Every structure is written in C-alpha cells, then in structure tokens.
Amino acid sequence: ISPKLITISEKVWRKQASAHSQRIRRLLQPGLTPLEHNINSGKSKRRQQHYVDDWTALDPVNPIYNFLIEYYGLKGAKGPRRLARWAPDPKLLYADDSKNCNEPSSWSSVENEQEVYNAAMKASHGLGGILLENANLDDLGGSLHLRGGVPVPMMMVEEGERKDTEQQWHGVLYNPAVFYNRHLPLHNDHDGNERKHQLLKTIAPFQWYTSILKQTLNSDPILHCYGLHEWAMQYHPEGADPPPSAKYQSSLNLRVSRQVINDTVERKGVRCTHVDALRFFAPAAGPLNHHGASLQRMDQLRLEQKGCVHAHMDLLKIGLKLQGFIDSGLMVDILEIALAARKLDVEASPYDATEYGAGIVPIETNEGRKVYRDRQIELMQRAEPVRQRLLDAYDVFMKIAFDETLLLGSDEYVGGGKRTSNDDKNVVVSGVNN
Numbered sequence: 001i002s003p004k005l006i007t008i009s010e011k012v013w014r015k016q017a018s019a020h021s022q023r024i025r026r027l028l029q030p031g032l033t034p035l036e037h038n039i040n041s042g043k044s045k046r047r048q049q050h051y052v053d054d055w056t057a058l059d060p061v062n063p064i065y066n067f068l069i070e071y072y073g074l075k076g077a078k079g080p081r082r083l084a085r086w087a088p089d090p091k092l093l094y095a096d097d098s099k100n101c102n103e104p105s106s107w108s109s110v111e112n113e114q115e116v117y118n119a120a121m122k123a124s125h126g127l128g129g130i131l132l133e134n135a136n137l138d139d140l141g142g143s144l145h146l147r148g149g150v151p152v153p154m155m156m157v158e159e160g161e162r163k164d165t166e167q168q169w170h171g172v173l174y175n176p177a178v179f180y181n182r183h184l185p186l187h188n189d190h191d192g193n194e195r196k197h198q199l200l201k202t203i204a205p206f207q208w209y210t211s212i213l214k215q216t217l218n219s220d221p222i223l224h225c226y227g228l229h230e231w232a233m234q235y236h237p238e239g240a241d242p243p244p245s246a247k248y249q250s251s252l253n254l255r256v257s258r259q260v261i262n263d264t265v266e267r268k269g270v271r272c273t274h275v276d277a278l279r280f281f282a283p284a285a286g287p288l289n290h291h292g293a294s295l296q297r298m299d300q301l302r303l304e305q306k307g308c309v310h311a312h313m314d315l316l317k318i319g320l321k322l323q324g325f326i327d328s329g330l331m332v333d334i335l336e337i338a339l340a341a342r343k344l345d346v347e348a349s350p351y352d353a354t355e356y357g358a359g360i361v362p363i364e365t366n367e368g369r370k371v372y373r374d375r376q377i378e379l380m381q382r383a384e385p386v387r388q389r390l391l392d393a394y395d396v397f398m399k400i401a402f403d404e405t406l407l408l409g410s411d412e413y414v415g416g417g418k419r420t421s422n423d424d425k426n427v428v429v430s431g432v433n434n
Contacts, residue, residue, distance in 0.1 A: 001093065001094060001177075001399065001400055003121075003124075003126060003127050003128040004093060004128045005117055005120050005121065005124075005128040005129065005131060006092055006093070006128075006129075006130050006131065007116070007130075007131045007132075007133055007171070008088060008130065008131070008132050008133060009133050010132070010133045010134040010135070010171075013086075013088070013132045013133070013135070014143070016086060016328070017085075017086035017143040017144065017328075018143070020084070020086045020328045020329070020332065021084040021085075021086070021143065023332045024080070024083050024084040024332060024335065025080075025084065027332070027335055027336060027339060028058065028065070028080050028083070030062075030064070030065070030356075030357065031058045031059055031062045031064065031065025031066075031068075032055075032056050032057070032058060032059070032080065033056050033057050033058065033059050034056065035054070035056055037056065037057070037059075039056075039057045039060070039076070040056050040057055040077065053081065053142070055077045055080045055081045055084065056077050056080070057075070057076045057077050057079065057080070058074065058079060058080060061251040062356055063249055063251075063252060063346045063351065063353045063356055063358070064339070064342055064343050064346055064353070064356055064357070064358060065339075065342075067313065067342050068316075068338075071313070071317070072316055072317050072320060082323070083331070083335065084143075085141075085142075085143065085144055085145045085146075085323075086143060086144060086145070086328045087144060087145040087148065087149075087174055087323070087324050087325070087326070087328060088130040088132065088174055089326070089327035089328075089329075089330075090130070090174065090175070090176055090325050090326075090396060090397060090400055091327065091393070091396050092130055093128070093129065093130065093175065093400055094396045094399065094400060115154075116131070116152075116170050119152050119153065119154065119170050120152050120170065120171075120173055123150050123151070123152045123153070123173060124150060124173055124175055124178045125178065125181075125183035126183060127175055127177045127178050127182060127183055128175065129150070129173040129174055129175030129177075129178060130173065130174050130175065131152060131170065131171045131172070131173045132144070132171045132172050132173070132174075133170075133171045134169070134170075134171055135149075135169070135171045135172035136151075136169050136172075137151060137169070139172065140172060144172060145174075145323060145324040146324075147179070147323060147324035147325075148174050148175075148176065148178075148179045148324035148325055149172045149173075149174060149324070150172065150173040150174070150175070150178055150179075151169055151172055151173075152169060152170040152171055152172065152173050153167055153168070153169055153170070154167075154168040154169065154170055174324065174325070175400070176325045176397055176400050176401035177400050177401055179324075179325075179401070180199070180202070180401045180402060182401065182402065182403065186199075186403070186406075196406070199402065199406055200406060203398070203402055203406060203407065205321065206321070206394060206397070206398055207398075207407075209318045209321060209394060210391065210394045210395070210398070211301055212300060212301065212304055212318070213318065213387060213390060213391040213394065214391065215300075215301050215302075215304050216304045216305060216306050216311055216387060217306065217384070217387055217388060217391065219304065219305035219306050220305065221305055221306045221307030221377075221380055222271060222273060222305050222307050222308070223307050223373050223376060223377065224271060224373070225270070225271045225272060225273070225307070225308070226348065226363040226369050226372050226373070227309065227344070227345060227348035227349065227361075227363060227372060228264070228265060228270045228271070228272065228363070229270065229272045229274065229277040229278075229280075229281070229310070230345065230346075230348065230349035230350065230351075231261050231264055231265050231270075231349070231350055231363075232265055232270050232272070232281045232282060232285035232288070232289070233245040233248055233280050233281060233282060233285075234254070234258075234261050234282065234350055235261060235262060235265045235281075235282040235284055235285040235288075236258060236261075236262065236282060236284070237262055237266075237284055240282070240283070240284040241283065241284075243282030243283070243284075243285075244282070244283075245280045245281075245282065248280065249349075249351050252351040252352060252353055253351070253352050254350050254351060254352070255350060255351060255352035255360065256350050256364060260350075260364055261350050263364075264350075264363070264364045265285060265288060266288070269288040269289065269290055270285065270288050270289045270290065271289070271290045271291065272289050272291060273291050273303040273304065273305055273308055274303075274304070274308050274310040274311065275295045275296075275297060275299060275300045275303070276310065276314075277310050278292075278294070278295055291303060306380055306383070306384065306387075307376055307377075307380050309341040309342075309344055309345050309376065309379065310341070310345070312337050312338060312340075312341035312379060312380075312383045313338045313341045313342055313345075315334045315337060315338060315383065315386065315387060315390060316334050316335060316338040318390060318394075319331050319334045319390055322393060322394065322397055325397050325401070326393050326397070327389075327393060330386070330389050330390065330393060333386050333389075334386060334390065337379070337382060337383050337386050340379055340382070341379060341383075343358060344361070344372070344375055344376070344379060346358050347359050347360055347361045348361040348363050348368075348372050361375070
C-alpha cells in the first residue's frame with residue numbers, strides 16, 4: 001500500500017463523532033445507571049481530572065446489559081465511553097482515491113498543503129494516514145479513540161524564539177501501520193528476529209478471529225438448540241452437587257421450578273456448540289451436551305456456527321479487538337446485533353427478567369420452541385452481513401498494519417497451548433482466550 005495522506009475536515013469528523021456517540025447512547029441508555037448510583041461514586045473526581053461528559057456505568061444487575069461487563073470488560077463509565085469514541089475507517093487508506101468516501105467534497109488529498117503534509121509524514125514515519133483536522137489532545141480519549149491516535153504538531157518553536165507559546169496541532173492521525181511500526185525494517189539479526197517473533201505473536205489473535213469469522217460464515221446453522229445453555233447452568237438433578245453457576249443472575253427469580261429445568265434439559269439433551277457457554281454448565285449437564293462434555297478452544301474452529309446467539313454476541317468481542325482501526329458505524333451495528341442476541345438469550349432463559357423490559361420465550365413448551373427458532377433465524381439473517389463486514393474490516397486492517405510476509409508466517413502462533421484458570425474446568429484453551 002503506497003503511503004498517502006487523507007484529511008477529514010474538522011466540521012465533518014466532529015459531526016460524525018457526535019452522531020456515533022449519540023447512536024451508542026441510544027442503544028445503551030436502558031442499561032446505564034443514574035449518576036447518583038454508588039457505582040459512579042468516583043466519577044466526579046475523575047471528571048475533574050480529564051473527561052467532561054455524562055457517561056455513567058452500566059448496571060451490573062441488568063440481565064440484558066450486564067454481559068457487556070462480565071463478558072467483554074466494559075466496566076465503569078469508561079466502558080460505555082470506550083464504545084462511544086470515534087475513529088476513521090482505515091479502509092480509506094486501502095481504497096482507490098476515487099472511492100475514498102461517500103462525501104468527496106468533504107475529504108481531500110493534502111499534498112499541496114506542504115506544511116501539513118510534511119508534519120504528518122514526519123509524525124507517521126513516512127507512512128501517512130488519515131488526519132483529523134484540528135483534533136487535539138483533549139479530543140483523544142474524549143470523542144476520539146486513544147488507541148492509534150498520533151498527534152501531529154505544528155512546527156516546533158525554533159531555538160532563541162519565544163517558548164511560552166502553547167504547542168499547537170495540525171490534528172490527530174490514524175494509521176494501523178504506524179501503530180504497529182511497519183516502517184521499521186526486519187533485519188536478519190538477533191534484534192530483528194526477536195521483533196519478528198513478537199510481531200507474529202501480535203498478529204496471531206487477529207488471524208484467530210479471522211478464522212472464527214470465516215468458519216461461522218461458512219457453517220450450517222443449528223436451529224434446534226433453543227438456548228438451553230442457560231438452563232444447563234441451573235441443572236441440578238437429585239444427588240448432584242449444586243451447580244456453581246446457580247449464583248449467575250442471582251438478582252433474578254426463576255420463572256419455572258427446578259423440576260421443570262431438569263426435565264427440559266433431560267428431554268433431548270443439550271446441543272450447545274459454543275465453547276465459552278459450556279464453561280458455565282453445571283457439572284451434571286456437561287455429559288448431556290451432544291457436542292461434548294468438555295471442549296478445547298480449537299474446537300471453536302469446528303463448532304462455531306451462524307445460528308448461535310452467543311456467536312452473535314461475540315461479534316462485539318471481535319470488533320473491540322480492532323477499536324481505533326474499524327469503521328465506527330460497523331461497531332454500532334455490531335453492538336445492536338449483540339444486544340438483540342442477548343435479549344433473546346435472556347428471554348429464553350429460566351429467569352424472570354420482565355422488570356427489565358424482557359419478554360418470555362417459554363422454550364419448555366412446543367410453542368415457545370417455535371418462537372425461539374423463528375427469532376433465531378431472523379437474528380441470524382440480520383447478523384450475517386454484519387459478520388461479513390467485520391471479516392472484511394479484519395482483512396483490510398491486517399493488510400495495512402503488517403507486512404505480507406509476516407501474515408504468511410503467523411499461522412504457527414494461532415493456537416499456543418495456553419490453559420485457562422482452574423475455574424474454567426470444562427475448557428482447555430489452545431489458542432486465543434477471552
């Protein structure tokens with residue numbers, strides 16, 4: 001990819017960043033805590049230190065939104081704030097100049113603005129990037145992503161001139177190639193080989209997620225699981241030890257009896273293909289899973305399938321890995337799919353979450369199983385193009401960020417024999433952990 005510099009005018013990028021933040025807020029609003037909630041007790045002090053906004057933490061007991069905290073680490077006010085930050089789509093660097101954007105009049109090449117061009121090329125080590133006009137250090141971590149943002153200073157004050165002038169900025173530049181130091185040569189010496197080794201380890205998770213996305217897109221959906229993983233967590237037959245995950249969603253009452261839970265799980269067993277869901281099964285439920293009582297991480301490459309609601313939720317985990325280098329509009333679409341999947345997940349569970357706006361999909365009945373299957377198919381069809389766009393985003397990101405020879409040599413690092421903690425007894429991880 002030839003080095004290029006693309007600028008986005010301040011008016012355009014600020015408008016897009018604001019619109020992105022508003023879309024995220026609309027999606028998260030039902031799950032946000034009020035400012036006076038004790039979880040936000042340290043917020044005022046932190047706001048004085050840096051951020052001035054009204055983001056608050058997600059409610060850890062809201063069953064539709066708490067997965068964002070528990071699964072994907074979006075804790076405190078910084079979790080929603082992270083989702084609300086904006087960054088330009090790196091695809092602009094990869095596309096032909098004639099296809100850079102939907103608003104050609106708002107984007108321009110700046111080679112003729114020699115001072116800006118020289119400063120940006122110096123800051124990017126000659127690699128160029130996407131320059132957000134007049135963005136400053138306060139914007140980084142505020143409306144813009146910290147990760148990947150490179151401030152581009154105006155000319156420094158020369159020796160002997162006034163030094164009491166505050167540093168000014170042409171803007172903030174984004175380019176994954178700069179973030180991963182693609183400008184540095186890989187020499188065939190000790191230091192070069194060590195750096196290559198580290199880069200291969202860095203690339204491995206991106207290739208792992210690429211493989212997962214491809215596998216899911218190419219899979220045949222399983223449409224008769226009926227969300228029983230939630231029931232398997234509460235499965236407690238006579239004589240068995242209490243399920244460790246019984247405390248999960250402890251703030252919710254069960255809407256059915258323990259006997260109904262046991263009967264529903266035992267009816268035809270469980271058909272769960274999601275490696276991470278299996279981690280939380282009651283020990284007695286594991287052997288009832290048709291796809292295995294215990295699974296290794298590498299089994300995910302074989303089992304992940306496009307009908308799985310947890311696979312839809314995990315699109316968010318995969319998208320978060322690219323934050324700073326992914327189309328922000330795509331991230332909103334991913335969050336929307338993840339929340340829809342979670343809502344179906346909760347509504348089909350044995351818990352009563354109606355006080356949080358959830359309905360009930362009674363999968364313990366024939367009618368309920370039909371409703372679940374219909375909604376599962378609808379959600380799968382919504383998620384399919386989003387998953388493809390995310391795969392395309394990974395492809396563009398890796399081609400920009402890393403040398404092609406490294407990409408060809410990184411397969412050996414995908415799957416590295418790392419084992420989870422003792423709490424994850426049902427899963428042996430030989431690849432990328434959560």
